[in-house]
Each structure stands twice: as C-alpha cells, then as structure tokens.
Amino acid sequence: MSAVTTTRPEVVAPEPWAFPAPARHVLANGMTALIYRLPGQYVTSTRVVLPSVLSAEPRDREGVASIVSRTMDEGTASHTGEELAELFERNGIGLGAGVSEQGLTVDLDATTSRLGQALDLAAECLREPVFDQAEVGRHVRQRLSEIDHERAGAASRAAIEWVQTFYTSASRGSRPTSGGRETVEPITSADCATYHAAHVRPAGGTVIVAGDVDEQSAIADLERTLGAWSPESASAATDSAEPRDQRDAGSQRIVFVDRPGSVQTEVYVGTAGPNRRAEGGWAAYPALSFLLGGSPSARIDAVLREDKGYTYGMRTSFRPRRHDGLFIAAGSVRGDVTAESYGLLLDVLEGATEGFTAEETQSAIDYIGKTAPGRFATADAVADEAARLRLDGLDTDFVSSYLEDVRALTPERLQEAWKSVVGSWTTVLVGDAEAHADAVRALGRGEVTIVT
The missing domain is CATH 3.30.830.10 (Metalloenzyme, LuxS/M16 peptidase-like)
Structure with a gap:
C-alpha cells in the first residue's frame, strides 16, 4: 500500500478587521438610531444613551442619578413594579440601567422576536416612572450597603482615596459616581422625580440596536416607542456648561x-x-x-x-x-x-x-x-x-x-x-x-x- 501524502494548508495572515457599520436614522423626536445588523445574533442588545452629566446633580444629593437609573423599572404610571417584573420575565427581556461621568445608559436584551415588546417596556420606564418611596428607600439602603463594601475592600478603597487625592474637592470626579453616604442617605422619591424631569430627556440621545434584526422593522418599532417620547424640557446639563475636573495642586504625594x-x-x-x-x-x-x-x-x-x-x-x-x-x-x-x-x-x-x-x-x-x-x-x-x-x-x-x-x-x-x-x-x-x-x-x- 502506498503512503498517503498530506499537504498542510498554508497559514496566511488574517485580513484587516473593521467594526460593523450601522444603519443610521433620526427618530421623530430627534433621537439618533443606530442599527447594527449582525446575522446569527438572535438575542438583540439595545442601548439607550442619554447625555445627562453627573455634574448636573445637586451637590447635597449626589447619587440621585444612580438611584433614578435603578428605580425607573420599579413601577410606572401604567404598571406596578410587580406587573413590570412579570412582563419582563414572561417575555424573556432583561433591562438594566446605570450612570457614568457622561450620561445615563439603559441596557435592554431580548430575543429578536421580542424586540418590539422590549422597546415598549423600556420607553415606558423612561417616560413615566413613579419612583415609589418604598422602592426608592430600598435602593438607597442598598447603595449605603454598597458604600460599606467599597470601603471594606482594599482595591475599591484605594480607588476612592486616589480620586479624592488626585482631583480638587470641588471636582465631581473626586467623589463616587453613585454618591457618598452623606448625599445618598437623604434622597427621596421627590428628589428622583425632580432629577428625572429635568435631565432624563430624549434630547441629544441615541438608541443602539445590535443583532439579527430587519432594519425597517426595527426602525418602525423605535419610532412607535422611543420616537414617541416627548422632546420637550431638554436637559439643562449641556456639554458646554459641564465644569471640568481639576487636578489638585497637592496630589503629587x-x-x-x-x-x-x-x-x-x-x-x-x-x-x-x-x-x-x-x-x-x-x-x-x-x-x-x-x-x-x-x-x-x-x-x-x-x-x-x-x-x-x-x-x-x-x-x-x-x-x-x-x-x-x-x-x-x-x-x-x-x-x-x-x-x-x-x-x-x-x-x-x-x-x-x-x-x-x-x-x-x-x-x-x-x-x-x-x-x-x-x-x-x-x-x-x-x-x-x-x-x-x-x-x-x-x-x-x-x-x-x-x-x-x-x-x-x-x-x-x-x-x-x-x-x-x-x-x-x-x-x-x-x-x-x-x-x-x-x-x-x-x-x-x-x-x-x-x-x-
């Protein structure tokens, strides 16, 4: 029997890779929509990005933006918190939100077939949260517990002390994104409602949808939901008004x-x-x-x-x-x-x-x-x-x-x-x-x- 000769395939360098290009659309209320069509990705990931900067928080209520982001889905004018939880679970939809130095982001994950329902619920939570005092109080207590944990862990304690040392005390960057004990503890439902009305608005916002979606169908769902969000009362926190954090002159120590x-x-x-x-x-x-x-x-x-x-x-x-x-x-x-x-x-x-x-x-x-x-x-x-x-x-x-x-x-x-x-x-x-x-x-x- 003759030996079988196997020719190894030639290994070549990979081709340069580029980030997927989105389809762009402007919704009726002025929000920008970016659709990233990714074949085979049957769980869509949607992000709603709103440019409400942390420096817009009242100094004595720092952390209110974080509490707002955590309680928007704890009850709305249309559904109680329990009803919302059941709707999310029944449709296999995940929703979360958080804040950073530059704004608020809502994370929304759902199967492609449930994208419309997911956008309905996200728009409802953004437009009409009721900020029930019991739920706000629960999240305030949770944040206070987090503060204790942050100070107990060596890595997080070092990060907290570092920004306090590096930035001037007047700089928002010198203090925790989600607020400290003295500013979080007094936050009430009324504080959340006031902040939401002033700063959680569609003006300057972007909605991003990534997954195996039909572009026209996704745009129709976006127009029906987030696009119908009223653009009035735009956020007072604009980039031009945002103060810049300053390094402390004594930080070199x-x-x-x-x-x-x-x-x-x-x-x-x-x-x-x-x-x-x-x-x-x-x-x-x-x-x-x-x-x-x-x-x-x-x-x-x-x-x-x-x-x-x-x-x-x-x-x-x-x-x-x-x-x-x-x-x-x-x-x-x-x-x-x-x-x-x-x-x-x-x-x-x-x-x-x-x-x-x-x-x-x-x-x-x-x-x-x-x-x-x-x-x-x-x-x-x-x-x-x-x-x-x-x-x-x-x-x-x-x-x-x-x-x-x-x-x-x-x-x-x-x-x-x-x-x-x-x-x-x-x-x-x-x-x-x-x-x-x-x-x-x-x-x-x-x-x-x-x-x-």
Missing part, C-alpha cells in the same frame, strides 16, 4: 491608608492621561497598556510577579474621559515587600521612557489587532462599545480607524506617547502603615500621608 495587620498592600499609582482625541492618535495608548501591564509577560509582571514573586499580578490601564483621561497601575503585593515593590513599580514605569523594542511593538500590534474580532463578536459587545463612544461624542468608525493606526505603530511612536504621560505620580497604598510607611518614606519618592 503618597497616601497610606492604614489597615493594621494586613498581610497584603494594595498599590494604586496614577497620573493624568489622554482622552480618545489625543494628539497623535489614540492607537499608542492601548498598546502601551498591554506592554506595561496587560499580561503576565508585560514589563511590570515580568519583574514583580515572574522575577520577584511579590504579586499575583498588576495591571495598567488608560481611562479616557470626556475632557481628559487617566493612567492607572494597580494591584496587590505581599505586605513585607511593600516599599521594594512600590519602588520597582515606579522604576519600570519611568524606565519605559527609554523606549520599546521592535519585538514588543509587534506583540502589541498583534494582540490588539488580532483579538479585536473576538472582543466584538457578540451583539452585546458591539452595543456596549457603541454606547461608550456615543457618550464620548464619537461613532464606532473610531474603532476601525484606531485599529488601522495600530498596525502602523513604531517603537518611536510608543516612546513619544509614553513620554507625554510620565510625570508626577499620585499614589495610594492600602495596608499596614505602621509596619511599612517608614520604608516607603525612605524611598524618597514623595511626602507620605497616613490615613487611619
């Missing part, structure tokens, strides 16, 4: 939040960073994040995890905001090596200004470009990305543009971009200050303030 007996120390280091409109383009910054702290092979973990064994892992991220951005490096280390780990972390971050190799650059290009189709493979991911970008005043062609630019990155561009970021660090450490603060102080990296 180290704050040590004391947790006696802690065997680990949470390290949270950051500085100002770019937004998505950065000069020179956004492409370099996801690549830098990957190379510095995006994987176990990245520079920080190569030292602190693989070489020293001081951490399970530390991660870096660029966090674009509407008017500015942040760069953050965070993770936990063994308590007994707090000072050494902190010093090594800053050495890695500052040493990166010397540049990146061609091999590193190509690894970042490959990771970002070749994983993009997987990251945006579902209707949910497409809708989420579209919603994030709309809140930032951008469309999803931004994704395709920056991915194309990623392929053109060079070590020189990465070095230049990183040099524009590295500067004065704001640091928060959460751990045993009595045991480790003196060693951190001895590094000479800045003033150390202990918070008990």
Whole structure:
C-alpha cells in the first residue's frame, strides 16, 4: 500500500478587521438610531444613551442619578413594579440601567422576536416612572450597603482615596459616581422625580440596536416607542456648561491608608492621561497598556510577579474621559515587600521612557489587532462599545480607524506617547502603615500621608 501524502494548508495572515457599520436614522423626536445588523445574533442588545452629566446633580444629593437609573423599572404610571417584573420575565427581556461621568445608559436584551415588546417596556420606564418611596428607600439602603463594601475592600478603597487625592474637592470626579453616604442617605422619591424631569430627556440621545434584526422593522418599532417620547424640557446639563475636573495642586504625594495587620498592600499609582482625541492618535495608548501591564509577560509582571514573586499580578490601564483621561497601575503585593515593590513599580514605569523594542511593538500590534474580532463578536459587545463612544461624542468608525493606526505603530511612536504621560505620580497604598510607611518614606519618592 502506498503512503498517503498530506499537504498542510498554508497559514496566511488574517485580513484587516473593521467594526460593523450601522444603519443610521433620526427618530421623530430627534433621537439618533443606530442599527447594527449582525446575522446569527438572535438575542438583540439595545442601548439607550442619554447625555445627562453627573455634574448636573445637586451637590447635597449626589447619587440621585444612580438611584433614578435603578428605580425607573420599579413601577410606572401604567404598571406596578410587580406587573413590570412579570412582563419582563414572561417575555424573556432583561433591562438594566446605570450612570457614568457622561450620561445615563439603559441596557435592554431580548430575543429578536421580542424586540418590539422590549422597546415598549423600556420607553415606558423612561417616560413615566413613579419612583415609589418604598422602592426608592430600598435602593438607597442598598447603595449605603454598597458604600460599606467599597470601603471594606482594599482595591475599591484605594480607588476612592486616589480620586479624592488626585482631583480638587470641588471636582465631581473626586467623589463616587453613585454618591457618598452623606448625599445618598437623604434622597427621596421627590428628589428622583425632580432629577428625572429635568435631565432624563430624549434630547441629544441615541438608541443602539445590535443583532439579527430587519432594519425597517426595527426602525418602525423605535419610532412607535422611543420616537414617541416627548422632546420637550431638554436637559439643562449641556456639554458646554459641564465644569471640568481639576487636578489638585497637592496630589503629587503618597497616601497610606492604614489597615493594621494586613498581610497584603494594595498599590494604586496614577497620573493624568489622554482622552480618545489625543494628539497623535489614540492607537499608542492601548498598546502601551498591554506592554506595561496587560499580561503576565508585560514589563511590570515580568519583574514583580515572574522575577520577584511579590504579586499575583498588576495591571495598567488608560481611562479616557470626556475632557481628559487617566493612567492607572494597580494591584496587590505581599505586605513585607511593600516599599521594594512600590519602588520597582515606579522604576519600570519611568524606565519605559527609554523606549520599546521592535519585538514588543509587534506583540502589541498583534494582540490588539488580532483579538479585536473576538472582543466584538457578540451583539452585546458591539452595543456596549457603541454606547461608550456615543457618550464620548464619537461613532464606532473610531474603532476601525484606531485599529488601522495600530498596525502602523513604531517603537518611536510608543516612546513619544509614553513620554507625554510620565510625570508626577499620585499614589495610594492600602495596608499596614505602621509596619511599612517608614520604608516607603525612605524611598524618597514623595511626602507620605497616613490615613487611619
């Protein structure tokens, strides 16, 4: 019998990938509709994005926007909370909502055949919530419990202390998005109704539908539901009126939040960073994040995890905001090596200004470009990305543009971009200050303030 010769197929480089392009429509009330038709995605993901900025909240009721987002589906003029819950469950519809620095987003998931019913219910919750005091009180208590949990967890406690240190006290960004105890506790049904009437309006809003939908049918359902939402009383919170958060002049320091007996120390280091409109383009910054702290092979973990064994892992991220951005490096280390780990972390971050190799650059290009189709493979991911970008005043062609630019990155561009970021660090450490603060102080990296 003669041997069978098998010819292996040739492996070729993948074709460049682009974000799906939406069909655009303007609803009768002026809202923008974006329809992403994704064959085979039979569960549609809908996002309603409304640009009501956090700075519009009354100072003594910060967190009211979050409570509004949580209670819109707890009863309307047409249905009680129990009736709404039954309608959502019976039709297999999921609805949630949340707020960010830039606005309110309603998440709606339903099978393609139930999209019309889902939009009916979402429009009802947006137009006519009643904000029953019992439900508002329940969500206020839940938020107060969350605040306790946030302060109990080392990572969340570090994040809270960091923004308080980095921004001036007058900046909304220095305080929790969902409010603090002193401002959430007094929130009432009347506060929610007042905020909703002033700021939860269709003006400037966008509705995004992603899934295996018929475009004309989806537009008809949108016009019948959200398009019929009255555009009167537009939000008073416009982009031009939005105050910008300011960095505190004394933020270039180290704050040590004391947790006696802690065997680990949470390290949270950051500085100002770019937004998505950065000069020179956004492409370099996801690549830098990957190379510095995006994987176990990245520079920080190569030292602190693989070489020293001081951490399970530390991660870096660029966090674009509407008017500015942040760069953050965070993770936990063994308590007994707090000072050494902190010093090594800053050495890695500052040493990166010397540049990146061609091999590193190509690894970042490959990771970002070749994983993009997987990251945006579902209707949910497409809708989420579209919603994030709309809140930032951008469309999803931004994704395709920056991915194309990623392929053109060079070590020189990465070095230049990183040099524009590295500067004065704001640091928060959460751990045993009595045991480790003196060693951190001895590094000479800045003033150390202990918070008990």
